[in-house]
Amino acid sequence: QVQVVESGGGSVQAGGSLQLSCAASGENCGMSWYRQTPGKERELVSRPLSLGTTEYGDSVKGRFTASVDKAANTLNLQMNNLKTDDTAVYYCAARSARRFTYGLVCSPTFDVWGQGTQVTVSA
Numbered sequence: 870q871v872q873v874v875e876s877g878g879g880s881v882q883a884g885g886s887l888q889l890s891c892a893a894s895g896e897n898c899g900m901s902w903y904r905q906t907p908g909k910e911r912e913l914v915s916r917p918l919s920l921g922t923t924e925y926g927d928s929v930k931g932r933f934t935a936s937v938d939k940a941a942n943t944l945n946l947q948m949n950n951l952k953t954d955d956t957a958v959y960y961c962a963a964r965s966a967r968r969f970t971y972g973l974v975c976s977p978t979f980d981v982w983g984q985g986t987q988v989t990v991s992a
Contacts (some may be wrong), residue, residue, distance in 0.1 A: 871895040871981055876879040878986030883953055889946040889986060891961030898964035898975035902935060904957035904988075914959065916945065916979070928954065938965045951990045958985040 877889040891900055901916035911924040915935035923935050934947045944961060960978035 871897045871963055871965055873900065873963050873983040874957065875961045875983045875986040878959060880991065881951055882987040883951060883990055883992055885990075886947070886949045887950050887988060888948065888953065889959055889961075889988070891944040891983065892944045893944075893948075893963055894944075896966045896968065896973075897942075897981070898966045898973070899979075900961055901935075901979055902944070902946050902959060902961060902962045904955075904959045905985075908959045911960075912935045912957075915920055949989070951988075953990050953992055956988060956990050958987050960985045 874892050875889060877887060878909060881887050888892040893900060899917040902914035903911050904914050905911045914929055914933060915923050915925050918924050925933060932948065932950045936945050938945060961983040963981040964979055965976045965981050967974045
């Protein structure tokens with residue numbers, strides 16, 4: 870089964886930028902970013918939609934951009950104009966895939982999760 874590993878987290882001052890990366894070990898049906906802070910529910914950051922578009926969480930629209938490097942099987946997240954509220958553990962998730970003789974079968978959900986990477990934004 871595919872595995873995903875996040876990298877690129879760290880500490881930055883408000884207004885600064887960071888780029889996260891999520892490397893997948895094998896074939897998958899799409900990757901997404903979520904984030905979570907203690908005591909709060911997991912929040913969508915970005916996820917792929919049909920026709921190559923991306924859905925972003927309301928709090929990151931216009932500041933974060935997700936992009937796929939197909940050759941490297943990697944999902945990147947460029948985060949600009951960071952705010953203190955962006956402080957969280959950022960998780961990458963993938964939809965696993967199984968290839969059969971008749972085609973590729975994708976998980977209906979993002980069922981493979983990474984360990985997360987911490988992003989801390991200070992005032």
